[in-house]
Amino acid sequence: MSLRERSPGGAAAVEAGEDAAATLAEPDGPDRCLSLLPWDRFSAWLHCVCVVGFDLELGQAVEKTNICYLSFPDSNSERSSVLLRLCVFQTSSRQIIKKRLFPEVCSDVDRWPPPAPGKILHLPIMGIIMKLRIPTYRDKPGTTPIVQNMHQGDAQISMALPTVHEVDLFRCFCPVFFHIQMLWELVLLGEPLVVMAPSPSESSETVLALVSCISPLKYCSDFRPYFTIHDSEFKEYTTRTQAPPSVILGVTNPFFAKTLQHWPHIIRIGDIKLPGEVPKQVKVKKLKNLKTLDSKPGVYTSYKPYLNKDEEIVKQLQKGVQQKRPTEAQSVILRRYFLELTESFIIPLERYVASLMPLQKCISPWKSPPQLRQFSQDDFMKTLEKAGPQLTSGLKGDWIGLYRHFLKSPNFDGWFRSRQKEMTQKLEALHLEALCNENLVFWSQKHTEVETVDLVLKLKNKLLQADREQLPVKTETLKKLQTHINDIILALPDDLQDILLKTGT
Numbered sequence: 001m002s003l004r005e006r007s008p009g010g011a012a013a014v015e016a017g018e019d020a021a022a023t024l025a026e027p028d029g030p031d032r033c034l035s036l037l038p039w040d041r042f043s044a045w046l047h048c049v050c051v052v053g054f055d056l057e058l059g060q061a062v063e064k065t066n067i068c069y070l071s072f073p074d075s076n077s078e079r080s081s082v083l084l085r086l087c088v089f090q091t092s093s094r095q096i097i098k099k100r101l102f103p104e105v106c107s108d109v110d111r112w113p114p115p116a117p118g119k120i121l122h123l124p125i126m127g128i129i130m131k132l133r134i135p136t137y138r139d140k141p142g143t144t145p146i147v148q149n150m151h152q153g154d155a156q157i158s159m160a161l162p163t164v165h166e167v168d169l170f171r172c173f174c175p176v177f178f179h180i181q182m183l184w185e186l187v188l189l190g191e192p193l194v195v196m197a198p199s200p201s202e203s204s205e206t207v208l209a210l211v212s213c214i215s216p217l218k219y220c221s222d223f224r225p226y227f228t229i230h231d232s233e234f235k236e237y238t239t240r241t242q243a244p245p246s247v248i249l250g251v252t253n254p255f256f257a258k259t260l261q262h263w264p265h266i267i268r269i270g271d272i273k274l275p276g277e278v279p280k281q282v283k284v285k286k287l288k289n290l291k292t293l294d295s296k297p298g299v300y301t302s303y304k305p306y307l308n309k310d311e312e313i314v315k316q317l318q319k320g321v322q323q324k325r326p327t328e329a330q331s332v333i334l335r336r337y338f339l340e341l342t343e344s345f346i347i348p349l350e351r352y353v354a355s356l357m358p359l360q361k362c363i364s365p366w367k368s369p370p371q372l373r374q375f376s377q378d379d380f381m382k383t384l385e386k387a388g389p390q391l392t393s394g395l396k397g398d399w400i401g402l403y404r405h406f407l408k409s410p411n412f413d414g415w416f417r418s419r420q421k422e423m424t425q426k427l428e429a430l431h432l433e434a435l436c437n438e439n440l441v442f443w444s445q446k447h448t449e450v451e452t453v454d455l456v457l458k459l460k461n462k463l464l465q466a467d468r469e470q471l472p473v474k475t476e477t478l479k480k481l482q483t484h485i486n487d488i489i490l491a492l493p494d495d496l497q498d499i500l501l502k503t504g505t
Helices: 013-023 042-043 068-070 103-111 169-188 202-211 234-238 311-322 325-352 377-387 399-406 410-436 441-444 449-468 475-490 494-502
Strands: 002-005 048-055 059-062 079-084 120-125 128-133 156-160 193-196 222-224 247-251 264-269 298-302
Touching: 002 128, 059 449, 103 120, 103 128, 120 449, 156 325, 169 298, 169 325, 169 399, 193 202, 202 222, 234 247, 311 325, 325 377, 325 399, 325 410, 377 399, 410 449, 441 449, 441 475, 449 475, 449 494, 475 494
Parallel strands: 002 079, 128 156, 193 247, 193 264, 222 247
Antiparallel strands: 048 059, 048 079, 120 128, 264 298
8 A cells, every 4th residue: 555645845834733733732730631532632643534546537536435445455456545644744654554454543543642843752553652753843954853762672663753855865866966966056046857756755755855955945946746747737847838937846757758858957766775886977968868768867957067066075975885874874964065055155145135134223213114225136246255155165166156046046036035024023123122112101291192192003003013923022022012002091081091992903
């Protein structure tokens, strides 16, 4: 039986899962057991089980049938079960439910505690106890804490659930790891990429590995770990009348080798196996050499990298294979390499964008918060001579060209919008603090009632905004502002007090 997980990628989805888990947490006190109904605990971990069949005309289709037939292995041809969950993590359920004992498994899951992120949980299932930690949305890829197994017995196993994009990097990139730096550039720049793999799992893992290689920078374009001819965008992505969009596709159908041949960058992945020998170096191939039935791994592109190739990381990984270094250790080395490379690239941008922030002395409580200065590509480029990536990276090459290309990409747009939002919220928070530090009651005594009422309404809106946008403001500051509002209202005539105390905005 094939078990596949369908989970929306990204931190927002994980955060939503955490919120859902929080609402399902058990209450404290003697009534905690009475508050739980049968299958409440089960529902906290598993949203539903779908039976998916393959239809020649529709593609994957959810079947309206009972899942009890899953107990009979011979009836599962052309069918698979899909587990839909609120919590998003990259792990294989087939390791747990491979015996198809759904009733027993469901009964065990219904005894589990709520899926609390960041905590170590002990989960009984099928006669063993899993000791694991669910990641939080704040966890960075590659930093998932290892849960130590305190009891070295067969009845207890320890495991750490990695974050959604945290796959086995080295295993995924092994067939093409001589070109990992070029692949990093392609993902960084949001270039259209196709991954052709022999199976959905290998396709999905490779796409997720590509998306994660620019962490901590968020990949802001679309990505489809398993794309088929039945997807609604099939015509859009295969047409030759327009340039391919900024998206990473994972495919398995050999038909795509022909229909997507016009895409500028194609990665051909063979069977992903645990590397037992040093992979042979494969040159970058031209797209015209991509044949429909060509199964040789390789990268098909005419792209010329901006940066010189880093031979040290390749030698380090090759040495690891020769010394039979565990693939997990190889992945740690590779993830650290990608992390340092991305940080070297993004730090100059972070430094320049931080300079667009107005000085705190420019913030006046009696004026609207100042605006951020405009991003200037020319001004940013001038900063690279003395404060560029050469300060943290020894790589040579056309860094300027790489930055110019990046500034036109969806990844820059998404990153800058996020930074812009953070800094704007910081300005709002500083403006709110400046208001709290003023003697607002004294101000109101020197102004008309109309002006005072207008001030009260604006201050109330400030409080609502702080709550709505989750501004980075201390709780004490918010309480202080509420006290100011109350003091101002109490100094007004009774009729105005009644109106303002009832006014929610």
